[in-house]
Amino acid sequence: MNNKLNKHLSKLIPVLSFSFILTSFAIAQENELVIEDLKVPVSPAFTILGVTPASIEKPQTPKALGVSLLNAFNNVNIIPGNYSFEAAPYWLFDHPDLTFKDYYNSSPGQTLLNNLALSLATAPLDSPKSGTALAIGIRTLLFSGKANDALNSKLNLYLHQVYGEPFRVDMLNDLSSENLKTVTDLENEINNSVSAAKENPVELKNLGNSKTEYLTNLQNTLEEIINSSKFRNKNDTLSNEEMNELIEKVISESDIASDKNIKSALTEARSEDKKRKGFSLEFAGALSADFVNDSTSNGKISGIGGWINPLFSTDFMDFVGTMRFLSYLQDGITENKYDAGVRFIVSTDVFGISAEALVRASSELTPTYRYALNIDYRMTKNVYITGTFGKNFDGSPVNGNGDLITLLGINFGMGNEPVIKLPH
Amino acid sequence: MKKEVKFNTEYEVSSKDILLTIVIGNGQPGSSRVKLNGKLIAGGDINGLVIGKGNEIKGSTLKITTVVNDFQINTNRTSVQYLLSGGTESKRYYLEANVDIDGDSVYYFTNIKFI
Structure with missing residues (x-):
């Protein structure tokens, strides 16, 4: 086995060297939009506010929810500065007639209720403003795919x-x-x-x-x-x-x-x-408002967001779609951002190919596109040859002014996950 | 830590067949074991189980063990309904308990004496 590995490696030293040359390109890409960035966020309220709360309250009963909110908003004139909670409204209540079998064979309506999640967050306004920003978010699944073998x-x-x-x-x-x-x-x-x-x-x-x-x-x-x-x-x-x-x-x-x-x-x-097959559809929305000087009379909508992720998956193929809309309203200026992407993946135990396309636009910029083709070949259990080719977004030069994406290298099981389906 | 719920009651029979249905709710999986006077008469899902003619089982005790596991990530609540019919009136006995730790089980021990 070691001899086989050494044989492969000796042949691939030139390729490996080439991949090191391209390291700077890979680093440059880290700050760019990737399809994962557009996925439905777990807590849309936190995302639209751009906060990562250190502690999140997760009440499990209506009473606990009420106590949490009352404690946080203990003074009607003051909005708490750093408060966040997540709750699954459907599961706050008792469902004596919902059997496990019914749960597992849910209709789309029931699936929507089962997966409904609310999030709420507050955060201080950015200086020089004084006050609090508050956001509420909602997320759920309409279709959850079906169980595989x-x-x-x-x-x-x-x-x-x-x-x-x-x-x-x-x-x-x-x-x-x-x-x-x-x-x-x-x-x-x-x-x-x-x-x-x-x-x-x-x-x-x-x-x-x-x-x-x-x-x-x-x-x-x-x-x-x-x-x-x-x-x-x-x-x-x-x-x-x-x-x-x-x-x-x-x-x-x-x-x-x-x-x-x-x-x-x-x-x-x-x-x-989490690895269900068939069609699933997840979506989320969030709304934020700024309360200058913590006064409700000064409350103004500051942001709106929407996300939708359709997914179709079989044993050897996955289709992933992502769409995101963000609108920020600051000082009378509205900035809209639209992003959408699709990824198509076909994979076997030794070979994987994926194609993806992303488009982004805003109220100020004309649409710009990124598309790429990625090919992985598994040589041994943890060693892959991987290649990526395509076009980057306009204005995202890799070297000089070019927007061409080319990357060829070896993956030793570290870094990005290969497209190849790993045997269990 | 194993959580147990114990419940004892009486059910007034008539001359009709006494039927038992057990509903394990809140989307949690579980299973039951039903014994009449110490003899196993049913196990697993219990839906419309004929216990016997009221006048024949009068004085007998039905012992039910139901175990419910907390599968749901969003709730720790477990519940069981025991539905009895065929007696002088239909009855619904509702038991519930929350697990303390995600993935724990609740053990429901119920005794029903037919009078």
């Missing part, structure tokens, strides 16, 4: 851990009511319960084909806990206190192991949930 698999692993819990806790709680005298009695009781569950078609039927595997894993875990106890080698009858101590150990350590398994599976399922 990997997500279904991770979700099933997680759900099976959850579905097994009623049996596990019932079985362990029942141990205390049995007349157990020895460690062997305890082991036999557990083994009998597990065997009976395997035979009973009613037990754990929502685990499907995973039922036997779940029960075997549970049995092994309980056996390990018993083996680690100080009573393991005691063949005599245990006192009631000793047996209770042993059962408590089995229950508490099994709870810890189960909690760990569930949370691990939950983390993986949530992570995979």
